[in-house]
Amino acid sequence: MYSAPNIQIVPGRRLAAAGATPAFDSTASHLPAKADVIVVGAGIIGLSIAWRLAAGGQRVVVIDKAEAGSGASLAATGMLAAAAEYEAGGEILIQFALESQRRWEPFAAELEQASGLDLDFDRSGTIVVAMTRDETARLRSRFDLHGKVGLETRWLTGESVRTLEDGLRPSVTAGIHCLRDFQIDPRRIMPALEIAARRAGVTIIENQPVSALAMQAGSVAGIAAGDLECMAPVVVLTTGAYAGSGQLVPSGLTIPVRPLRGQSVCLRAPATQPPLLRHVIWTEQVHMAQKSGGRLIVGATVEEAGFNADVTVGGLFALLEAARRALPGVEDISVEAVWSGFRPTSQDDAPILGETGVPGLLLAVGHHRNGILLAPATAEAIAAMVLGTPVAQSAQSLTLQRFGRKT
Numbered sequence: 001m002y003s004a005p006n007i008q009i010v011p012g013r014r015l016a017a018a019g020a021t022p023a024f025d026s027t028a029s030h031l032p033a034k035a036d037v038i039v040v041g042a043g044i045i046g047l048s049i050a051w052r053l054a055a056g057g058q059r060v061v062v063i064d065k066a067e068a069g070s071g072a073s074l075a076a077t078g079m080l081a082a083a084a085e086y087e088a089g090g091e092i093l094i095q096f097a098l099e100s101q102r103r104w105e106p107f108a109a110e111l112e113q114a115s116g117l118d119l120d121f122d123r124s125g126t127i128v129v130a131m132t133r134d135e136t137a138r139l140r141s142r143f144d145l146h147g148k149v150g151l152e153t154r155w156l157t158g159e160s161v162r163t164l165e166d167g168l169r170p171s172v173t174a175g176i177h178c179l180r181d182f183q184i185d186p187r188r189i190m191p192a193l194e195i196a197a198r199r200a201g202v203t204i205i206e207n208q209p210v211s212a213l214a215m216q217a218g219s220v221a222g223i224a225a226g227d228l229e230c231m232a233p234v235v236v237l238t239t240g241a242y243a244g245s246g247q248l249v250p251s252g253l254t255i256p257v258r259p260l261r262g263q264s265v266c267l268r269a270p271a272t273q274p275p276l277l278r279h280v281i282w283t284e285q286v287h288m289a290q291k292s293g294g295r296l297i298v299g300a301t302v303e304e305a306g307f308n309a310d311v312t313v314g315g316l317f318a319l320l321e322a323a324r325r326a327l328p329g330v331e332d333i334s335v336e337a338v339w340s341g342f343r344p345t346s347q348d349d350a351p352i353l354g355e356t357g358v359p360g361l362l363l364a365v366g367h368h369r370n371g372i373l374l375a376p377a378t379a380e381a382i383a384a385m386v387l388g389t390p391v392a393q394s395a396q397s398l399t400l401q402r403f404g405r406k407t
C-alpha cells in the first residue's frame, strides 16, 4: 500500500521554532494610517531593520505579501561565512561582511533575550575541504587570498581535517579552517525576529502585497496595499529577489536584482546517533551544516531559473551525490525535507543599501548568498541613515550609484 512520504517542501510556510511561543495572530494587526517608517518585506533584512528602528524610537510598520519570514531567509542554511565565501573579486564586500560577522554574537545575544528563543548559535567554525590534488591547489590559492585581507583562517593537512572530522572520507587532502565562520538556525531566527520586533512596538502586517508607492511632489509619502494606505516620510524596500521586478519603484529607477534559485535538502539522523559533523563543511560542490537535534542541511544549488520554485531531480541528485562523496555516513540517515528559495542577487553579488535618488525611498536588497550574515550590519546601516547618525564606512560604497544608475 502506498503511504505519503513524510517530506515537506518548505519554505512558503512558516515552521514553528522548537520551543517557540505560539505565532502571533496576524489578523490582529491592522495597517495604521501613519508611521514614521514603512518597511516593505518581512525577511531577515526587513525585520532586522524594523527591530533596530523601533529601538531608536521610530513607529515602524512592516508589511509583507506572504507570511513574515517565509521567503529566502527561511530557505537559508544559516552560515555566517565571510571567509568561506571570500574569493577573488570579493573586495567590494569583504569589509562589510567582516563587520557584520563581528556584530552577530551581540546581535544574537540581544535577540535571544528579546524573544526568549534559543537561536542554536554554533561557534565551531567552518572547514573548506579539498579531495583531489587539483582541488588542493585551488584551495591553496584561496588560502593565500585570505592572508591578504586578514581573514582568521588556518591551513590544515588532510590528516588534521580527519582528526577534526573523522566521518569525512580518508581521501580528504587538505582544508581551510575558517575560525569565525559560525552558524545559526534560520528556523529559529525568523520567529525570534518577529517576536522581538513586535515586542519593540513594530506593527507587522502579513499576506498583504504592497501594490504601489504613494508619491507627493516627487517624494515618497507612503504605500498602497490594495485599498489600504499607510503614510510615512520614509519607505525602505527590503523585497528580496522581487526588488528588481520594478512594479513598486517610480519609473526611471532600475534596481539590478534578480532571483537565483537555491535548492537544499535536510537530512536527519536518529536522536540516538551522535552528529555526523562537528563543523560546517564545504567542498567545491556542496556545504553541509549540522544543526541541533540531528538535522543536517545539505545545500545549495545556484541556478538561473527565474521565479520557478521547483525542487528538481537534478538538483537533489547533485546535492546528495556531492554529500556522499565527502561524508559516506549520509547514506544511512533519512531525508526530512527539501526546499528551494530565491537569493536576491545584484550584478556584482553585493547588497544595495541606502538612497535611490527619490526622496524618502531607501533600499536594502541584493544580499545574494549572504543575507543572514549581513543582516546585523545592514540593519545598523539603514537605521543610521534614517536616524541621521554616522553610517559605518564599510556600508558607504554599497549604494545603487555604483551601477551608474539614477541616484
Ligand SMILES: Cc1cc2nc3c(=O)[nH]c(=O)nc-3n(C[C@H](O)[C@H](O)[C@H](O)COP(=O)(O)OP(=O)(O)OC[C@H]3O[C@@H](n4cnc5c(N)ncnc54)[C@H](O)[C@@H]3O)c2cc1C
Pocket (backbone or CB within 6 Å): 040, 041, 042, 043, 044, 045, 046, 063, 064, 065, 066, 067, 068, 069, 070, 071, 072, 073, 074, 075, 076, 077, 078, 079, 080, 081, 208, 209, 210, 211, 238, 239, 240, 241, 242, 248, 261, 262, 263, 264, 299, 300, 301, 340, 341, 342, 343, 344, 364, 365, 366, 367, 368, 369, 370, 371, 372, 373, 374
Ligand atoms: C538555499 C539557500 C541557502 C542560503 N544560505 C545562506 C546562508 O547559509 N547564509 C547566508 O548568509 N545567506 C544564505 N542565503 C541567502 C539568504 O537567504 C538571503 O540573502 C536573505 O534571506 C535575503 O533576505 P531578504 O530579507 O532580503 O529576502 P527575503 O527573506 O526573501 O524577504 C523578502 C520579503 O519581501 C516580501 N515581498 C516581496 N515583494 C513584496 C511586495 N510587493 N509587498 C510586500 N512584500 C513583498 C516577500 O514576501 C519576502 O517575505 C541562502 C539562500 C538560499 C536560497
